Amino acid sequence: MIALSLIPLYLVAVTLPLILAAIFGGPPRPFHQELASGLGILAFAIVLAEFVLSGRFKSVANRIGMDVTMRFHQLMARTALLFALVHPFLYQGSPSGGQRPWDPSRQLTLTTDLSALATGIAAYLLLPSLVLLSIYRTQLDYKYETWRLMHGISALLIALFLLHHTIYAGRYGAETPLTWLWVAMTAIAVGSLIYVYLIVPMKDKRQRWQVSAINRLSPRQWEVIVSPRGHSGLNYKAGQFVWLNIGHSPYSLHENPFSISSAPSSGPNVSFVIKELGDFTRSLHQVQPGTRAYLDGPYGSLTIEDRCEPGIVLVAGGVGIAPLLGIVREIRLTGDPRKVRLIYGNRTEEQILYADELADEDVTHVLTEPPQDWQGETGLIDAILLDLILPPVQVQDWLFVLCGPSAMMDTVEDYLIARGTPSGRILSERFEYD
Structure with a gap:
């Protein structure tokens, strides 16, 4: 029910630019041009909304559920990619050229200004690369931290490129209400990155943890127990997970999501069961008790509280x-x-x-x-x-x-x-x- 209640909010967010374009965009053009602009507008709006669907916002992920959040994130990323790929081809057959005195609203011609088109072309090439690298990241031989860095930088560049392209190459983006809306939406998207990579680590820095024990449970599985240092611990529910950072700065990308295996009622210590899979997990044998750690969480809705089943x-x-x-x-x-x-x-x-x-x-x-x-x-x-x-x-x-x-x-x-x-x-x- 919570997920259903947020669908109208999402639809409003991604269609608001389209609605304002219809209101302030002037007389309609041929259908194929309007469809091209509409798909481009929707693609950009969906891309910006993806920043909030990253899974790192508790108000979204914990209320809807991590599975639903991430699956929806995937689906909408591919939808935006489809819209973006089709968008420029629908302009074929339309007159092009620079702005003309008899066409101030660009209703009859399309811009050929290279500076306005270059950012759109860059975003056009980056977006499929971003989606494909995400789909096949487990098959590619590079570190998880490298993928996170590439994903974040690519998403940021796509947002900025599309902002420039939409305002300077698009007919509707040049309208003042649309320009301010796109700037505001892009600022929110960029702000979400700042929140995840700067504000959250700043908060985590004030709540330091340390590894109190690490035990080998099987040839490739470990138990890691962390204890709070100078604070009361983590307020979580059984079944949730956190992003765990061991031995690095709170601003480091060396953090990974791990489910909590301890019970909230067992005390302030938090334990994890970790299998050796990637670069970090294969180095667990090197971790010593006393190593500093940081926890970002809790996340997830895999909890049984407030359930009435027998x-x-x-x-x-x-x-x-x-x-x-x-x-x-x-x-x-x-x-x-x-x-x-x-x-x-x-x-x-x-x-x-x-x-x-x-x-x-x-x-x-x-x-x-x-x-x-x-x-x-x-x-x-x-x-x-x-x-x-x-x-x-x-x-x-x-x-x-x-x-x-x-x-x-x-x-x-x-x-x-x-x-x-x-x-x-x-x-x-x-x-x-x-």
Whole structure:
């Protein structure tokens, strides 16, 4: 319901320039020219709105949900790209040239001023590069911090290039109300970058943390525990995540999102379960207790507070156990009477974490490469397995909380929807977004 309530606000934000163009733009031109201008206006407005849909604004991401926020961010980025790519070709066949005394409103001619067109061409080339690099970033061999830097700089340049192009090459952008609106919207977009990369780190700097313990849980999985220094800690809900920065300046790009595996009721220390995947995680063995750390958060809506379902099914794949472990721990500490069932998938037995701690829970372990003496379930967490272990009453009435690889989560979500589970009773959080 919250997500639906924000849709009108988004639509107003991205269509307001189009509405003002219709009001102040003068007599209409041929349809193909109006369509070209309209697509260009919408593309620019969507690009500017993308800055707020970056996932780093709690008022947006925590209310709507990180999955919805990031999927919408992806969809609208590709929509803006489509509009932008089509936009210039619709002007074909239109008269062009410099401004003429008999055409002060540029209703009959298009500008050929290279300075006005150059920024549009630059943005035209940068935007598809930005989208494609985001889609294929996991397949490309460069650091996450490098991608973040490239993504931020490219987005900033695209916004500034489009502002110049829209005002100086566009018929409607030259109108005073439109000019001020575009400047204001661009300022908000640029301001969001300043907030994320300067203001937030400034706040984080005042709340310093330090690594109090780091433990190897399996050959490639670690437990990291941080403690607050000079403050009361983090106000979070079980299942949320933070951006964790260990050993770097709060202004550094060396921060990564990790789910919190501790329970809010367990005290001020915050713990994480981290798998070795990238450059930072592969260097965890070098981190020493006492190393400074910074936390930006909490983020995410993978929480069970204020839910009224009689029971909860937690489905974890691999390191996706982290936020679900925090939920299990919080339920224990608070005496929550709801029934809990955990389905926990891994590749090998040695990857199962906190087996002793979870032994008292109703847990089903699933391995794709089980040992010969394995007594649990085997294979993937799929429809066949779920039909086998989930009674119909749980599928119909319980809350489902999912975290793990996208393929597993897609399978479970499709299964639940097909069996009649309302989408509002399926909470999920993915690890990767293109």
